[in-house]
Amino acid sequence: GEEVAQTPKHLVRGEGQKAKLYCAPIKGHSYVFWYQQVLKNEFKFLISFQNENVFDETGMPKERFSAKCLPNSPCSLEIQATKLEDSAVYFCASSQFGGGEGYTFGSGTRLTVV
Amino acid sequence: AQSVTQLDSQVPVFEEAPVELRCNYSSSVSVYLFWYVQYPNQGLQLLLKYLSGSTLVESINGFEAEFNKSQTSFHLRKPSVHISDTAEYFCAVTGLFGIQGAQKLVFGQGTRLTINP
Numbered sequence: 056g057e058e059v060a061q062t063p064k065h066l067v068r069g070e071g072q073k074a075k076l077y078c079a080p081i082k083g084h085s086y087v088f089w090y091q092q093v094l095k096n097e098f099k100f101l102i103s104f105q106n107e108n109v110f111d112e113t114g115m116p117k118e119r120f121s122a123k124c125l126p127n128s129p130c131s132l133e134i135q136a137t138k139l140e141d142s143a144v145y146f147c148a149s150s151q152f153g154g155g156e157g158y159t160f161g162s163g164t165r166l167t168v169v
Numbered sequence: 170a171q172s173v174t175q176l177d178s179q180v181p182v183f184e185e186a187p188v189e190l191r192c193n194y195s196s197s198v199s200v201y202l203f204w205y206v207q208y209p210n211q212g213l214q215l216l217l218k219y220l221s222g223s224t225l226v227e228s229i230n231g232f233e234a235e236f237n238k239s240q241t242s243f244h245l246r247k248p249s250v251h252i253s254d255t256a257e258y259f260c261a262v263t264g265l266f267g268i269q270g271a272q273k274l275v276f277g278q279g280t281r282l283t284i285n286p
Contacts, residue, residue: 146212162212
């Protein structure tokens with residue numbers, strides 16, 4: 056399809072529980088990006104993929120965050136042992152050529168850690 | 170590396186008045202520039218972009234932005250705003266020329282545009 060599909064829209068987890076978010080990029084787009092929006096404004100880059108390969112993971116808190124993009128499956132972002140500070144909206148974006156043409160963003164997953 | 174500064178966190182204007190949202194960037198390489206809009210409780214929508222060519226770019230809903238290389242700016246303007254333009258606006262940059270692979274967007278802090286009747 057022509058939209059980036061993110062599921063679920065909302066996710067509530069108790070502190071210490073695992074959270075898993077999914078993203079289906081637009082068909083034919085080879086690049087996938089994850090961003091974290093905290094405090095309603097600030098966008099923090101987490102990780103990018105070129106097909107199933109990690110391209111840039113400089114934004115990932117590696118001790119608890121992991122992500123995958125496997126062939127014929129939605130991409131996923133997993134947070135082990137969530138903390139209160141992980142509460143945010145997580146956006147996925149995809150692009151066909153790496154970014155210059157503009158990224159298409161999903162509608163986000165709002166994660167609330169209680 | 171790139172960085173983006175949006176000089177105004179909030180801009181209140183009256184309906185049908187003109188508006189300018191300011192954006193400055195810094196980069197050691199040539200860049201692509203974008204404006205995204207985020208309506209309440211929604212994702213980001215691409216408003217317009219500068220890749221190359223004419224420094225003045227326009228969107229379908231009346232916004233325009235001008236790339237000024239000497240001032241490293243990409244300000245967003247609209248001559249007459251509507252209530253429906255109330256949203257958060259994000260300026261973003263990516264360094265791309267001559268670089269292969271997935272280039273991440275670097276966002277500004279956002280500007281909340283509030284239109285008053």
